[in-house]
Amino acid sequence: MLRCKYYGIISTCYIAVFHTGMNVKCRMYDLSLCFLSLSARVKAGIINGTEAKPHSRPYMVSVQKDGQHHCGGFLVSDQYVMSAAHCWEENEKFTAVLGAHDLSNSNENAINMAVEPKIHENYHRENYDWDIMFWKLPEAVKKSKTVSWISIPESNEEIPGDTVCSVAGWGKTESKTSSVRLLETETTVMDRTKCEQIYLQLTSRMMCAMHPGKPCQGDSGGPLVCNDVAVGIVSFGRNPCESSKLPEVYVKIGAYLPWIKKIIGKV
Template sequence: MKVVLCVLALAAVALGAPSAPGGRIFGGINAARGEFPFIVSLQYCIIGFCQHSCGATILSPSWLLTAAHCFTELPGIGSVRVIAGILNQNDANAEKQTINIGRYIVHPNYEGGVNPHDIALIMLSSSLILNAQVQPARLPRQGEEPQGPFDLAGWGSIGGSNLFPQMPNNLQKAVVPLVPIRECDAVLTRILEGRPHPLHFESNVCSGPLDAPITACGGDSGGPLSKGNVVEGVVSWGINPCGGVDAPTVYVKVSNYINWIQRYVDEPLLFAD
């Protein structure tokens, strides 16, 4: 089977941008309400129709963290909104908040597609109201090395095909181990039969397991790789088709970008103790 690298956004599938893989956070289970109060759903809207496209992490009432390709790989039409405080995509609970995006800031070194520095900040058009279901994540310190295992969460594809992915209603989660960056590099090189790949030793982190089909998939892009309430990574890219054994998921390493984040976010941020 031919394998290719792909970003893990979803809305672009139906709308003509790079394809997302068909697969799942394989082996994942339903998350519980309030378990990940810092995750939100980014929804791409066009002509009155909205669908989940990416995840994002709450940093403060007005600022979110996501993957840059969740914006750069979309068509030049339509809009993106934020849904916070939900467990299920069809939730109508009192904590649910729908807010438009004021602006987004893509890291200046990101070159688009499957590349390093795939990170972006979102400033909301109005502030979130914090409650039990809507809370900011904590951040690691600049330069800290993440230590697994981690929690991976998202509303990404759980089956179907590239063109017709099966999307979960309930937020999914899986516990995933850290794959050391040099091992990740070796595995990707083997999978791609020596073809070059954009894994960046300083700014990426990888998860496995390499002996079971547990990976992020289409629609998980931009969502958090977390440890407790600390966001350690941002879902960036993986192998298509996803859900394969011996196929790591690659994330942006958040601790590499704390100084950049603080340059823009004008609200107090929470850091790991």
């Protein structure tokens, strides 16, 4: 197996561009990381999506900072919100808004709770591997018409290429403004070998999907839903957000089942 030395994002860009004597495959790998640093690290959201039917996705959570939508998340139990680890910021306080559709509507009776972060111990900000976390609610919530949780995979099986799935969130719209209403769009799972040709840093803990309604800024942490099961977490993609020619990369939830069970006690 080829092993490449990882130099860190800043030096990776320099070495990959100017160190012509290094192994070609390692150089391509480092260039891939460099491009990820410079252009791919967008928080995903929804471009060209349509407004979801109010409360048709009762598991959706708006993770907020200073009262503003910061990232997506989704309930997987009565006390745990799953999200992307890169949504967390040190020394910042976050809240989770449950049961919302229109974030500007104070009459929706949405639940707003302070949350405690539980980040995967192997998370690596430089390459977005292990990009998974939980936000723990201070108390368990009860199921209702507007609040519920979604199932996650029971095994680490690959999702077949061309499987039609969906994503949702409150991120940027086509006009570049943030949506206050939940948007959704369909997406199609990409065959792993094809995605590996685009993202050389793709690991077994990641998966890809393509869609015309492309995630953009604001919805990192939201779920990739296939057949009513959350199989992925919106993680990263390449700029520009409007481009439908490049896939989005998702955390592959099935790859984390032992860790998930350790945190929440069940799968």
